[in-house]
Amino acid sequence: MFKDISVSGDAALLTDLYQLTMLQAYVAEGMTDTAVFDLFVRRLPESRNYLVACGLQDVLDYLEGVRFGPDALAYLDAQGLFGQAFLDYLAGFRFSGEVRAVPEGTAVFANEPILEVSAPLPEAQLVETFLLNQVHFQTVVASKAARVAWAAQGRTVVDFGLRRYHGIDAGLKAARASYIAGVHATSDVLAGKLYGIPITGTMAHSYVLAHDSELDAFSRFAECYPETVLLVDTYDTLEGVRKVVELARRLGGDFHVRAIRLDSGDLAALAIGARGILDEAGLTGVGIFASGDLDEHRIATLLARGAPINGFGVGTRMGVSADAPYLNSAYKLVSYAGRGRMKLSAAKSTLPGRKQVFRTTQGGRAVGDVIALDDESTGGRPLLRPVMEAGSRLPNASPTLDEVRRHWEEERAALPPSVLCLEPLDDPYPIEIGPGLAAERDRLIRSLSG
């Protein structure tokens, strides 16, 4: 039934047509020397002070497995663009190159390579589209979710957004990216199964609507799930809270409802009102969970207004990264056949050659990065690490999801507090170009312009 996404034999077709036409030309021209491509983000959106790198595991899975199956080759043959020699080349296509990357869950900034591919030119070129598709999207979501988790100041945040994320793959991987970035659980059952993310959920308005009365619905649901969360805003929120109190009176010692959920209206005022009603009834242990069009700014405002909210369900705005649904990502050739390459297009120029990012810390806090040539020693901790050689993933390149999540926790702890703030920085985090790289860039510009 999911013929459109079960792409095993077709995985290699998840690319732009021009990759394949360029490949045929490269193969015909014998241009199969080693090419180096950098995947990076040119500029950060105004509303992002940092990015959280994400997507590497899918990249490595893809590079290890990318093949052209018989169906894929037949489809390409039918396009009338490709000769038999090239189709034969594709039939034997394997990715044989090496990859260096920053670990998932690493903080990255503008122009810093998130990953670097070194491979025979056709191989490095073909994989561009898939690598960007995964790293771009997952980094978009992780970077947004990190802000949401930060705004909640340690309170529980649950991903509720599968229904409005952009398709199935987005639904699954947004849950994963959000979890890496500090979100605690997801409502997405399949993401729970595939990635081992804790799954959780409450109840929907339809459950209340389907019953003859709200109290009846609460009573029935608590019977099935004693420690559940009851949704109280289907008709009138504070009346709904009073029905929870009524249920507690009826059940006495059998009342174990963990929390109520508010999903509409003025959440801060309703949370204060609900807290008052619950406390007055002695239900001080019943928490308040809030959801409904939330994002990091709304959470921060709710907490600033003193809303007694214990946890947040966040969906759409987080997983589609509503204020910045895309990044200015790029995958650019920086070296071919041992020579640095760069593009001069207006506002899109690139940094040539194999590079490394060095991060300097003082007192446990990052104070600035230097993007330098790979062999340029500028001090600081190098962020790019080898993760794949000769087309095979290195043993250290498969951290568990919880290891990745902890890595982001450590990264976050080492970022300057100003960078973590929700508001744009007046002085962005300092990124310098190493002197060797700057000299190489200037030399290339002169040679290209001359």
Place this chain on the structure above:
Amino acid sequence: MFKDISVSGDAALLTDLYQLTMLQAYVAEGMTDTAVFDLFVRRLPESRNYLVACGLQDVLDYLEGVRFGPDALAYLDAQGLFGQAFLDYLAGFRFSGEVRAVPEGTAVFANEPILEVSAPLPEAQLVETFLLNQVHFQTVVASKAARVAWAAQGRTVVDFGLRRYHGIDAGLKAARASYIAGVHATSDVLAGKLYGIPITGTMAHSYVLAHDSELDAFSRFAECYPETVLLVDTYDTLEGVRKVVELARRLGGDFHVRAIRLDSGDLAALAIGARGILDEAGLTGVGIFASGDLDEHRIATLLARGAPINGFGVGTRMGVSADAPYLNSAYKLVSYAGRGRMKLSAAKSTLPGRKQVFRTTQGGRAVGDVIALDDESTGGRPLLRPVMEAGSRLPNASPTLDEVRRHWEEERAALPPSVLCLEPLDDPYPIEIGPGLAAERDRLIRSLSG
């Protein structure tokens, strides 16, 4: 390698956990009477005057095939939330209900049901998450792409965005949704194979960078693909155009290059400059193709400035619907056991009962819609049609992709020109509530509030 998206046996887990906990409660309570749910969009974003319904084919595929495989059941069992009786129920789960829907490619407006599911309550509830995930996202993209295609005023528009769409499923289905909405082709090879969308492509900057000179790159590529499109902005755009002229001089009658592509800088000024250089060289048949951060507004501005551009490559901003990456979509219980249901939550109230949308036209143009009870005769063309009965797709519910695309063409031709404009309307397209539906709503409000 795509274990995370090959979900055949796991398809039913593409849902929110609360659907399953509610299902268990419904089954335990014997609440399996017929429920009716509407899928609709509550409010249109400010930057949308209409929506283009999309996603129905995937909904029908899913409803016909949704199953809980052994792995899925084992995972659910391990959660400690579900009893054996319910797991047995899930093992035999099939969707047995009926669906009415507006055809894909139909213009829809706020609060109009895009589809309606009638089924035993647990079945209708479980499928909410997947139905929203697909219809929401695909409608988001089709509605954006329709604006892009409209702005191009008949010029070719090609989807270039796979690399920045939100994952694999988004990459494929955004290509499909864009094609339905009037885009002409895609660069996405797998979307071409799966959906039969024409695929096309040009060349990348990396191809130019990998060669020793731009002219060499052009010459080599045109040798492989005589009727290709050459990308001229890698170093200096107008110099690049002059190299195309130089190539034409060298090749003489063997020069068949179809167009040049501009991908950066002031596209209007560069297109005018490039047109001048090409025309002066007698290359009047060589077209100009433009790309780079385009959307409907930028295309309209380019054309208003008189830019001689023959086609547009549009990616990121279209397929992520950058200005409105989500809609206020909902899937709400409107009837259970033959009784209308509605939610009163602030700003989220719903319309009860089985409904129909009637569209009135005058002189071939739509002049207004009425949302009415299903059996309320208000005149006008009914938009919702039966597409599935007893869990099986009806014969008329599988139009070809090109039929869907033509349906949108007809719909577009029948919309008032003001609705098609890019700017928000002062007077939105008129949507009325039929008198019978209004009376039923008021009656329910009184009974719920009383």
